[in-house]
Amino acid sequence: MSFMFNPYPYDDPNAVNHICFDPELKKTVSADSLASAKRLTARILEQLSRSPRCIVALDGYITAPILQFKGLLSLQLAQNGISFEEISTQQLFLDSDTLYENFLPYLPEDKSTDPVLLYGSRYEGGYESLMKADEIEKLSSELKSFSESGKGVLILYGYGSLIDTLRRYCTLKLFIDMTQKRTILNIRQGMFTNLGSTKPMPVNQILRRSYYIDFEVVAEFRGKLICNGQIDYYIAGDNPDKMKMLPLTTMKALFETMIGYPLRCRPVYLEGVWGGFYVKRLRNLPEEMKNCAWVFDLIPMEVSIAADIETMELEFPFYCFVQVIGPKLMGKKPAEKFNGYFPIRFNYDDTFHSSGNMSIQVHPNGDYIKGNNELGRQDESYYMVVTGQEAKTYCGFHEDADVEEFIEKARRAEIYGEGFDHDKYVYSEPSVAGQQFLIPAGTIHASGRNQVILEIGSLTIGSYTYKMYDYMRKDLDGNLRPIHTFHGDKVLRRDFKESWVKANLIQKPRVIREGTGFEETIVGQHDLIYFSLRNVRFFEKYEDETTDRFHVLVLVEGEKCLIRSLTNPDRCFEQNYLDMVIVPAGFGPYEVINKGVGKVTIHKTLLKEGFENE
Known part of the structure; x- marks a missing residue:
């Protein structure tokens, strides 16, 4: 399952990765929205000292606060006496009726086979297929003209500002990103109706189209922009008042640092008709929650990953993290086999004391x-x-x-x-x-x-x-x-x-590895499934190693463990009961140390040998 129609608005404060990051690079991160706008203005002034003109493009993920950031930037430009013009990309999109007809093959409306219109087909058409070719050409000509003879600043803003045809004329390029949870919550609050759409729709139908069309288009677009170095700045935009702006080089350096650690994602909690109460109590979830049915703890398209660098917390969509650093996180063969997607999803289903x-x-x-x-x-x-x-x-x-x-x-x-x-x-x-x-x-x-x-x-x-x-x-x-x-x-x-x-x-556990004080067993493995499920039981500690494949470790019995590198012990993660931790491919030899009492059990998942041939 990969649809998150109704996440609970709660950010787990404990699901943060504590990272030791280059202090000089940290200085390049702007701490909030105003600081980001001021830093961008300083960069624009620097550009104008060399040239009479500057085109700034503001693009973003679905529901990103593009307008708010544009407004802050406009104020800063005005305060510095810089003249500017603005152009929106809204006119580029095909009309609602045309988009509706174009998407019918991907979003069929047969209620006899799909009663609530939930299912569909993943769209692979790309951004420009949602737009009018003549409007793209018209806007491209305007940008070209300004780039040759304009004066001052031109702000190009809105979805698709950085498509290939337009990006080549832009001087400074920014992408404002969003976590999937915040995106869904924004949609449910009426802040988005679908790319190019002007017609009111029920929220579940907006979300259905978003998952099969809009999210796919924009997520792929984001990945290409970042991986190909086609933006200057990345902005973490979940909180409109605290948008943190990073130079792309800083973002990539941070990701490179993060994969040197065991990592935990920030989960998403959802209520449900059969939801229970075990996880709600364990993780001190808000009292107002009716229950906790699902915990999306590592569903790659839905969760986020947060890094704490000293006093600053930065949060990214986990799928964006995978897009940028996937081969090093997963291993080269898994990245190739699964087309850059993280290949396994993990969640908790809680029916404890439920109805x-x-x-x-x-x-x-x-x-x-x-x-x-x-x-x-x-x-x-x-x-x-x-x-x-x-x-x-x-x-x-x-x-x-x-x-x-x-x-x-x-x-x-x-x-x-x-x-x-x-x-x-x-x-x-x-x-x-x-x-x-x-x-x-x-x-x-x-x-x-x-x-x-x-x-x-x-x-x-x-x-x-x-x-x-x-x-x-x-x-x-x-x-x-x-x-x-x-x-x-x-x-x-x-x-x-x-x-x-x-x-x-339903298999009997079979021992595959033993050492001093520990035993590793296969608890589930079959030719029909490409991953292997293991248990490692121990009193004090055990050692393991990742080389070409990642491990996912869950503490399913015990209170606390320390997962740390044997070659660089500072690279570690303190794991609490039911925390789900990724040990990246290439992390090398590591140890898991019991920080509680009694015998503990780690549930371990990894891709099977020969998975790439299945």
């Missing part, structure tokens, strides 16, 4: 979703972190289940609201803490109530959870939750039944 199970659901195979421009199948796994009384996990069908009858009853539930006994068809196992379930594409499955699971899955960019049955349950807004039997029926593996599940998907 019910997650939905009975299924995910598609590669053939089914590659037509939507996805990179591959959606496989998952559940690791039982905490289990309460009567907790159970659904996985596969009973041996004697009539699967066609199950599908027919699921359809009747969807169409007529007729509930049925899902336990008659879907096999379940009592959940035990430390147990690993593998869930390859096509497996019917669900987490039962009264447990916290660590969910680990393969790379998917869109949302491809097909709910087959949801107990006739309403969502937090009082609407009946949608069911997706049309798609679910097409991808469901009828042959994944109890005996096969027990033999393949």
Whole structure:
């Protein structure tokens, strides 16, 4: 799953990476919006001392405070007696009706197969395909003319200001970025309607188009600008009053420094109809939260990564971090294999002391979703972190289940609201803490109530959870939750039944490595899934090493550990219970030290040997 339609507005203050950064480079970072505008003005004055003209381009990610920054810059220019003109890119975009027609193949509107219009196909057309060619040419001519004979400053602002056709005339180029959580919250507050759109739309349809079209276009555009050195300044824009501006060289140097450390992302917390209370209490989440159903702890397209350099905190979209430094973070082969995307996603599902199970659901195979421009199948796994009384996990069908009858009853539930006994068809196992379930594409499955699971899955960019049955349950807004039997029926593996599940998907741990005071076991690995799931149990410490692949370590039993480099012990991360930490590829030999009492367990995920051939 990769859609975050309703994140809770909370920034976890504990999810910060403490980085030792070059103090001289830190001085080049502007601490807030006014300081950023003043520093940019000084740069413009410097440019005007050499030339009579300067074109400044202000571009940004979806919902970025471009107008606010332009306003601050305008005030500073006026105070310094600098004449300026302004041009917006708004007129470049195709009209709403044309965009709607162009996107119909990517956002079909068949409610018989997609009741709430959730699904779609990832757009790969690029920025200029959303624009009018004649308007681009017209604006390009204006910029060319100013670059040859204009005087003073021209501010070009808005989405797409830095497309290739326009960027070549710009003197100073800035990109204002946003974390995905803040972007979604801004959309929900009415601050964005979709690129080029002038028609009102329900928020969920704005978000649907954003995920398949707008976010894809702008995120790819951002990556190219940064990786190709095509901007002068990067601005972290989540807080309009505290926009921090970095020269691109400083940003890249910071990222290079960060991958020398074990790293944790900043999670996103979401409420849900089946949400529980374990994580809410553990992490002291706001009392006002109804519950905590999901913790997006390492879903690459959704979370952020924050670095604390002395007294200054900088936060970046994790996907931007991966775009810039991916091969060094993941390893060269993983970066090539997965087209620059971080290949595994991690989150917690919390039903502890909740009102019910997650939905009975299924995910598609590669053939089914590659037509939507996805990179591959959606496989998952559940690791039982905490289990309460009567907790159970659904996985596969009973041996004697009539699967066609199950599908027919699921359809009747969807169409007529007729509930049925899902336990008659879907096999379940009592959940035990430390147990690993593998869930390859096509497996019917669900987490039962009264447990916290660590969910680990393969790379998917869109949302491809097909709910087959949801107990006739309403969502937090009082609407009946949608069911997706049309798609679910097409991808469901009828042959994944109890005996096969027990033999393949619920495995007995097998020891692969032992040392003084520690033992590493494989708790889940299968030919259908390209990553390996391990447990490392120890009293005092153990040693490990990354070379060509990253590790993700989760402290699933114990209070606190220290993860640190054996060659440079200052490069470390203090990990608390349930913290999820990436040890970058190339980090080299490292040790994990138990800072609490008793025996601890680290859940370790890495790409399998030979993953690049799968």
